[in-house]
Amino acid sequence: MPVRRLCLVLGDQLSFDLASLADLDPQRDAVLMVEVMEEATYVAHHPQKIALIFSAMRHFAQALQERGIIVQYVALDDPLNTGSVPTELQRWHASLQAEEVHATECGDWRLEHSIRECGLPLVWHSDTRFLCSREEFAKWASGKIQLRMEFFYREMRRKQRLLLNSDGTPVGGAWNFDADNRKALPKKVSAPYPARFAPDAITRDVLELVRERFASHYGSLDNFDYPVTHEDAQALWQYFLDYGLAAFGDYQDAMAMDEPFLFHARISAALNIGLLDLRQLCSDVESAYWSGGVALNAAEGFIRQLIGWREYVRGVYWLKMPDYADGNSFGNTRALPEFYWTGQTKMNCMSQAIGQSLEHAYAHHIQRLMVTGNFALLAGIAPKEICEWYLAIYMDAFDWVELPNTLGMVMHADGGYLGSKPYCASGQYIKRMSDYCGSCAYKVKESTTEDACPFNSLYWHFVMRHSNLLRGNQRMSMVYKNLDRMTEAKQDALWQRGESLLSKLDAGEAI
Ligand code: FAD
Ligand code: SF4
Numbered sequence: 114m115p116v117r118r119l120c121l122v123l124g125d126q127l128s129f130d131l132a133s134l135a136d137l138d139p140q141r142d143a144v145l146m147v148e149v150m151e152e153a154t155y156v157a158h159h160p161q162k163i164a165l166i167f168s169a170m171r172h173f174a175q176a177l178q179e180r181g182i183i184v185q186y187v188a189l190d191d192p193l194n195t196g197s198v199p200t201e202l203q204r205w206h207a208s209l210q211a212e213e214v215h216a217t218e219c220g221d222w223r224l225e226h227s228i229r230e231c232g233l234p235l236v237w238h239s240d241t242r243f244l245c246s247r248e249e250f251a252k253w254a255s256g257k258i259q260l261r262m263e264f265f266y267r268e269m270r271r272k273q274r275l276l277l278n279s280d281g282t283p284v285g286g287a288w289n290f291d292a293d294n295r296k297a298l299p300k301k302v303s304a305p306y307p308a309r310f311a312p313d314a315i316t317r318d319v320l321e322l323v324r325e326r327f328a329s330h331y332g333s334l335d336n337f338d339y340p341v342t343h344e345d346a347q348a349l350w351q352y353f354l355d356y357g358l359a360a361f362g363d364y365q366d367a368m369a370m371d372e373p374f375l376f377h378a379r380i381s382a383a384l385n386i387g388l389l390d391l392r393q394l395c396s397d398v399e400s401a402y403w404s405g406g407v408a409l410n411a412a413e414g415f416i417r418q419l420i421g422w423r424e425y426v427r428g429v430y431w432l433k434m435p436d437y438a439d440g441n442s443f444g445n446t447r448a449l450p451e452f453y454w455t456g457q458t459k460m461n462c463m464s465q466a467i468g469q470s471l472e473h474a475y476a477h478h479i480q481r482l483m484v485t486g487n488f489a490l491l492a493g494i495a496p497k498e499i500c501e502w503y504l505a506i507y508m509d510a511f512d513w514v515e516l517p518n519t520l521g522m523v524m525h526a527d528g529g530y531l532g533s534k535p536y537c538a539s540g541q542y543i544k545r546m547s548d549y550c551g552s553c554a555y556k557v558k559e560s561t562t563e564d565a566c567p568f569n570s571l572y573w574h575f576v577m578r579h580s581n582l583l584r585g586n587q588r589m590s591m592v593y594k595n596l597d598r599m600t601e602a603k604q605d606a607l608w609q610r611g612e613s614l615l616s617k618l619d620a621g622e623a624i
Pocket of ligand 2: 543550555566567
């Protein structure tokens with residue numbers, strides 16, 4: 114019998130309340146879920162990321178079936194699998210003689226475009242798992258030359274009525290307590306290792322498949338311990354509420370040797386694929402504050418990341434795609450150094466951040482922004498190459514969130530549309546926020562000697578080489594004042610040291 118609706122559920126849409134599943138009639142409708150080579154290989158995703166998505170998809174399909182829903186599930190190694198989402202949709206639309214195909218907005222412009230073009234009777238649903246729809250964001254951004262996250266965030270706080278007094282003013286008298294979230298980690302503080310989840314039979318099968326099919330992708334598949342079901346994702350979240358949130362505020366920006374997670378929640382991948390619910394997370398954090406369990410800077414800081422940054426970058430992505438992906442306002446052309454894929458560099462901060470990314474498909478925000486991202490910005494790496502790296506290497510990376518964070522926030526390649534100034538910093542910042550420098554082959558106090566920290570000279574090289582674009586930026590005025598105070602000889606020495614490091618990168622040498 115022909116089906117009425119064929120409902121597509123993608124690998125990052127594993128939510129029971131997904132818009133395209135609403136009003137589903139188990140007697141007349143069917144769900145389609147497909148593991149396809151095209152999505153697994155359009156960049157060389159970290160094997161743990163592929164394993165997470167396939168395993169979570171298989172568990173979700175099983176959970177839907179237990180609710181009496183018909184699921185057409187196409188595994189990667191199914192001999193009839195045609196290899197892409199649009200061709201599988203066409204195949205199943207024809208074979209089930211479906212009257213309509215229902216889909217929820219995708220997380221990737223490329224995929225959504227290809228589905229829209231595939232000639233089927235599609236009914237699109239807004240992705241209601243986010244707080245701000247694409248249309249609402251476009252309305253907010255309309256007429257603004259530059260956007261600022263802070264103002265968007267305040268709107269979201271008001272809309273969600275989070276951490277507000279009864280008169281609508283922010284609790285604590287300010288919207289943002291970021292200044293209280295930058296403490297370096299004291300020596301005696303150690304972080305709880307996050308909850309770990311042993312692979313079950315479904316996950317073990319998937320790990321085997323991924324090991325066989327994606328052996329050439331960078332990153333380790335050993336020690337896969339990530340939640341793949343709603344229940345386990347909830348346990349990961351509860352673990353963070355119990356052991357991480359209270360210290361999250363103070364040490365949000367801190368980094369430490371061999372401490373990949375510190376007090377971070379490690380929930381981004383589970384949230385992005387639909388195993389956790391954003392509104393519930395915010396409400397739990399707010400309750401933890403009202404009950405006196407955590408301080409305001411922790412609760413506000415966490416909520417800001419979720420309803421501020423996360424929603425804001427998604428809004429920018431859909432407003433500006435597809436042209437956004439071509440942004441390159443500094444005209445960078447340098448290739449991504451090989452050590453991004455191996456971690457083999459003498460720079461201890463880079464080797465720590467890259468090493469743990471290869472091992473866990475995870476790095477926390479400041480490592481991504483101020484270590485690997487900062488280096489790419491200072492070294493003038495081509496935006497497309499560094500964006501591809503972030504998209505490939507992190508378990509939580511989907512185009513809507515990775516691209517604006519990398520191209521906009523890190524590389525400032527959108528000309529300052531997303532952020533008002535580049536997040537460029539010398540080695541001093543890394544020294545202040547971590548214990549990396551003490552075990553590094555380079556000296557963070559030096560700038561121009563052979564053993565000087567590369568971040569120092571590359572920082573000033575960046576500032577000098579983009580003087581025409583950045584000198585007029587008010588938020589960079591102190592930096593240019595400091596540059597102007599330097600003697601010409603000092604400026605020359607910094608420039609020469611920067612040039613020498615960049616030539617090494619161009620020659621394919623590790624530094
Ligand atoms: P926590 O530090 O515990 O933060 C809590 C949550 O806030 C995160 O889980 C995440 O959902 C949200 N969040 C925090 N900052 C951001 C942000 N800037 N944008 C969006 N959400 C945010 N996050 C992704 O989910 N996917 C990506 O592909 C991604 N790429 C990034 C690339 C770069 C260059 C940078 C600088 C940041 C990127 N982020 C990305 C944001 C952030 O680094 C991760 O969300 C965070 O590190 C995930 O770890 P966590 O769950 O332990 O987060
Ligand atoms: Fe990184 Fe420089 Fe510190 Fe080494 S000295 S860890 S390169 S900031």
